[in-house]
Amino acid sequence: MATLGTNVLTLADWAKRLDPDGKVPSIVELLSQTNEILMDMQWIEGNLPTGHRTTVRTGLPTAAWRLLNQGVTPSKSRTVQIDEATGMLEAWSEVDKDLAELNGNTAAFRLSEAQAFIESMNIEMAQTLFYGNSSTSPEEFTGLAIRYSDLSADNAQNIVSGSGAGADNSSIWLVCWGANTVHGIFPKGSKAGLVHEDMGLVTVETSAGIAGTRMRAYQDRWQWKCGIALKDWRYTVRIPNIDISALVAKVAAADLIELMIKATHRIPNINLGKCVFYMNRTVFQMLDIQRRDDVIAGGGLVYMDVDGRLTPTFRRIPIRLCDALTEAEAVVA
Numbered sequence: 533m534a535t536l537g538t539n540v541l542t543l544a545d546w547a548k549r550l551d552p553d554g555k556v557p558s559i560v561e562l563l564s565q566t567n568e569i570l571m572d573m574q575w576i577e578g579n580l581p582t583g584h585r586t587t588v589r590t591g592l593p594t595a596a597w598r599l600l601n602q603g604v605t606p607s608k609s610r611t612v613q614i615d616e617a618t619g620m621l622e623a624w625s626e627v628d629k630d631l632a633e634l635n636g637n638t639a640a641f642r643l644s645e646a647q648a649f650i651e652s653m654n655i656e657m658a659q660t661l662f663y664g665n666s667s668t669s670p671e672e673f674t675g676l677a678i679r680y681s682d683l684s685a686d687n688a689q690n691i692v693s694g695s696g697a698g699a700d701n702s703s704i705w706l707v708c709w710g711a712n713t714v715h716g717i718f719p720k721g722s723k724a725g726l727v728h729e730d731m732g733l734v735t736v737e738t739s740a741g742i743a744g745t746r747m748r749a750y751q752d753r754w755q756w757k758c759g760i761a762l763k764d765w766r767y768t769v770r771i772p773n774i775d776i777s778a779l780v781a782k783v784a785a786a787d788l789i790e791l792m793i794k795a796t797h798r799i800p801n802i803n804l805g806k807c808v809f810y811m812n813r814t815v816f817q818m819l820d821i822q823r824r825d826d827v828i829a830g831g832g833l834v835y836m837d838v839d840g841r842l843t844p845t846f847r848r849i850p851i852r853l854c855d856a857l858t859e860a861e862a863v864v865a
Contacts, residue, residue: 620755713805732751
């Protein structure tokens with residue numbers, strides 16, 4: 533007996549989306565995550581069809597004191613060009629025409645499915661933003677973690693280790709978004725952000741039931757061409773090696789407030805861009821507890837009105853929740 537695939541909506545799925553009066557309800561997205569980093573990112577159109585080429589100054593010209601009748605040797609600055617690649621994140625939805633049109637709620641039903649796709653793509657984008665690695669997954673763009681993963685690298689001064697050594701580590705990030713620091717990119721001539729294409733009613737070949745058969749279905753396509761350009765590595769700081777079990781147990785736990793203070797001092801000019809801290813829920817919970825335990829003016833953690841929202845801040849830098857930050861990071865050594 534042929535079985536239906538798990539990647540198609542069934543009548544049971546449809547029934548679970550109806551209120552007692554037969555209307556499509558507002559779905560509580562239990563699988564949704566909070567990745568506020570997507571609200572903070574600044575986006576710039578790339579100057580390449582597949583990404584963005586940046587020119588970074590790597591050396592300054594020399595200056596010298598001179599005496600009368602003596603010259604000075606000419607010099608120049610040094611630059612290097614870096615090509616940042618983008619990736620194509622894509623998803624398709626196909627819903628049986630007769631299934632979608634039951635009870636006449638076609639538009640509402642398709643919208644409920646679209647919301648899930650949008651959330652899924654947001655989660656994938658946030659995860660890739662931190663953990664993407666184009667050397668092992670060429671279809672992805674390279675995220676931040678691989679760029680700040682070596683305590684002996686040239687950018688090691690912007691890696692402030694939490695000294696954890698176990699297998700359940702996480703990171704706090706301080707990112708200073710700006711056109712000359714770090715920002716999101718999309719390919720030259722393309723659209724910024726998530727693009728939705730309603731393909732309408734089409735005939736599709738089904739994989740569920742008997743393979744190779746046809747049906748009429750409503751089809752949607754989502755695509756997001758995106759990447760990240762790190763123009764100046766000095767404006768991003770990673771605090772890795774935060775041992776989660778030690779943090780929660782409050783035994784040999786990382787001093788989050790001290791680590792965040794160190795991170796702010798790694799940024800050359802805190803006013804050059806929009807600086808934001810990012811951490812997951814467990815780390816933020818323990819930061820809040822450490823603030824309570826800290827006798828020095830609340831540890832510097834306060835709440836401020838930022839863009840009309842009550843936002844936790846540290847030294848006037850907003851703190852955002854980012855569920856994409858895992859608790860199973862490898863030790864940065």
